[in-house]
Amino acid sequence: MNKNNNTPSGDGGKLKIAIQKSGRLHDDSIKLLKECGIDISNGVNKLKSEASNFPLEVYFLRDDDIPQYVEDAVADLGFVGENVVYEKEKQVEVVEKLGFGKCRLSIAVRRGEEYDKISSLQGKKIATSYPVLVKKFLDENNITAEIHEISGSVEIAPGIGLADAICDLVSSGSTLFMNGLKETETILNSQAVLIKNKNLDGEKQNLLNKLLFRIQSVKKAKNNKYVLLNAPNDNLKQIISLLPGMKSPTVLPLAEEGWSSVHSVISENEFWDIIEKLKAAGAQGILVVPIEKMII
Numbered sequence: 001m002n003k004n005n006n007t008p009s010g011d012g013g014k015l016k017i018a019i020q021k022s023g024r025l026h027d028d029s030i031k032l033l034k035e036c037g038i039d040i041s042n043g044v045n046k047l048k049s050e051a052s053n054f055p056l057e058v059y060f061l062r063d064d065d066i067p068q069y070v071e072d073a074v075a076d077l078g079f080v081g082e083n084v085v086y087e088k089e090k091q092v093e094v095v096e097k098l099g100f101g102k103c104r105l106s107i108a109v110r111r112g113e114e115y116d117k118i119s120s121l122q123g124k125k126i127a128t129s130y131p132v133l134v135k136k137f138l139d140e141n142n143i144t145a146e147i148h149e150i151s152g153s154v155e156i157a158p159g160i161g162l163a164d165a166i167c168d169l170v171s172s173g174s175t176l177f178m179n180g181l182k183e184t185e186t187i188l189n190s191q192a193v194l195i196k197n198k199n200l201d202g203e204k205q206n207l208l209n210k211l212l213f214r215i216q217s218v219k220k221a222k223n224n225k226y227v228l229l230n231a232p233n234d235n236l237k238q239i240i241s242l243l244p245g246m247k248s249p250t251v252l253p254l255a256e257e258g259w260s261s262v263h264s265v266i267s268e269n270e271f272w273d274i275i276e277k278l279k280a281a282g283a284q285g286i287l288v289v290p291i292e293k294m295i296i
């Protein structure tokens, strides 16, 4: 592998990003690039695509292979789950959490089985596709157990006598439930992240900074709502004090005397709390609008 081909002369200075070809992260990865204003054609069975309006080339790969490709500078960047990044232990840098592909890596045992604490795993056989992370977890807790590596359908293992316990990804818990298992320990909380090669040249780092700026603007917008409301002037001060806004709320007079229209931005976390207080303070006609991009 020619590691020097990530120079401006090697590939015209284009950033190369690896995303999952198909599976849980594929659609959200494409969607995020789109929301960043990057148009890529995504034809069926196409393994490589070029953005028409950003110097970016997209490779569609199995998610397990992405950290290796990024370490080797075959790709400069990747969108991949933290679970895969930390299992593969490749020399890559995690740049940004992306807010999708949220799940956890958990130990589970048969529902009827007694399980008090981690020591219940002592001497047991654990089936998993994450041997590195499971070994680390067991070592940290001074547990000796046998790890049996399998590449998929992990939840079936206890039911067919292959193992006493499993360690696999969980989100809704329905796969565990349907296989008669109960979750007993979470060993990692995971979401999709942006990873980068550790030796990007200056030109590619500049492009990455541009992409990152767009990603952060999209993420911020998703975490905030634009709120418009009518406020009686008598209570205007109190209502304004409840609203953070990007600098401070916008206040405009309404046609009806004694009333103002107030516009502001509220973060998702404190949204319902603030709305309740606004209502109590006399705000009326509250409209909540999604924000597409947020640049501070």
Ligand SMILES: Nc1ncnc2c1ncn2[C@@H]1O[C@H](COP(=O)(O)OP(=O)(O)OP(=O)(O)O)[C@@H](O)[C@H]1O
Pocket (backbone or CB within 6 Å): 020, 021, 022, 023, 024, 025, 061, 062, 063, 064, 080, 081, 082, 083, 084, 101, 102, 103, 169, 170, 171, 172, 190, 191, 192
């Ligand atoms: N149930 C889930 N909910 C949310 N995110 C998940 C879930 N399961 C997996 N993920 C995340 O999505 C990633 C891809 O999951 P997927 O099941 O598509 O992987 P895969 O079968 O290994 O795909 P590939 O064919 O690319 O190897 C996981 O590594 C994890 O980060």
Ligand SMILES: O=P(O)(O)OC[C@H]1O[C@H](OP(=O)(O)OP(=O)(O)O)[C@H](O)[C@@H]1O
Pocket (backbone or CB within 6 Å): 024, 152, 153, 155, 168, 169, 170, 171, 172, 173, 174, 175, 176
């Ligand atoms: O808690 P849940 O919401 O049920 O999700 C958990 C399941 O999701 C993932 O598999 P996926 O459905 O992606 O299929 P795969 O095993 O083919 O990768 C994971 O490996 C679990 O089996």
Ligand SMILES: [Mg+2]
Pocket (backbone or CB within 6 Å): 062, 063, 064
């Ligand atoms: Mg995979």
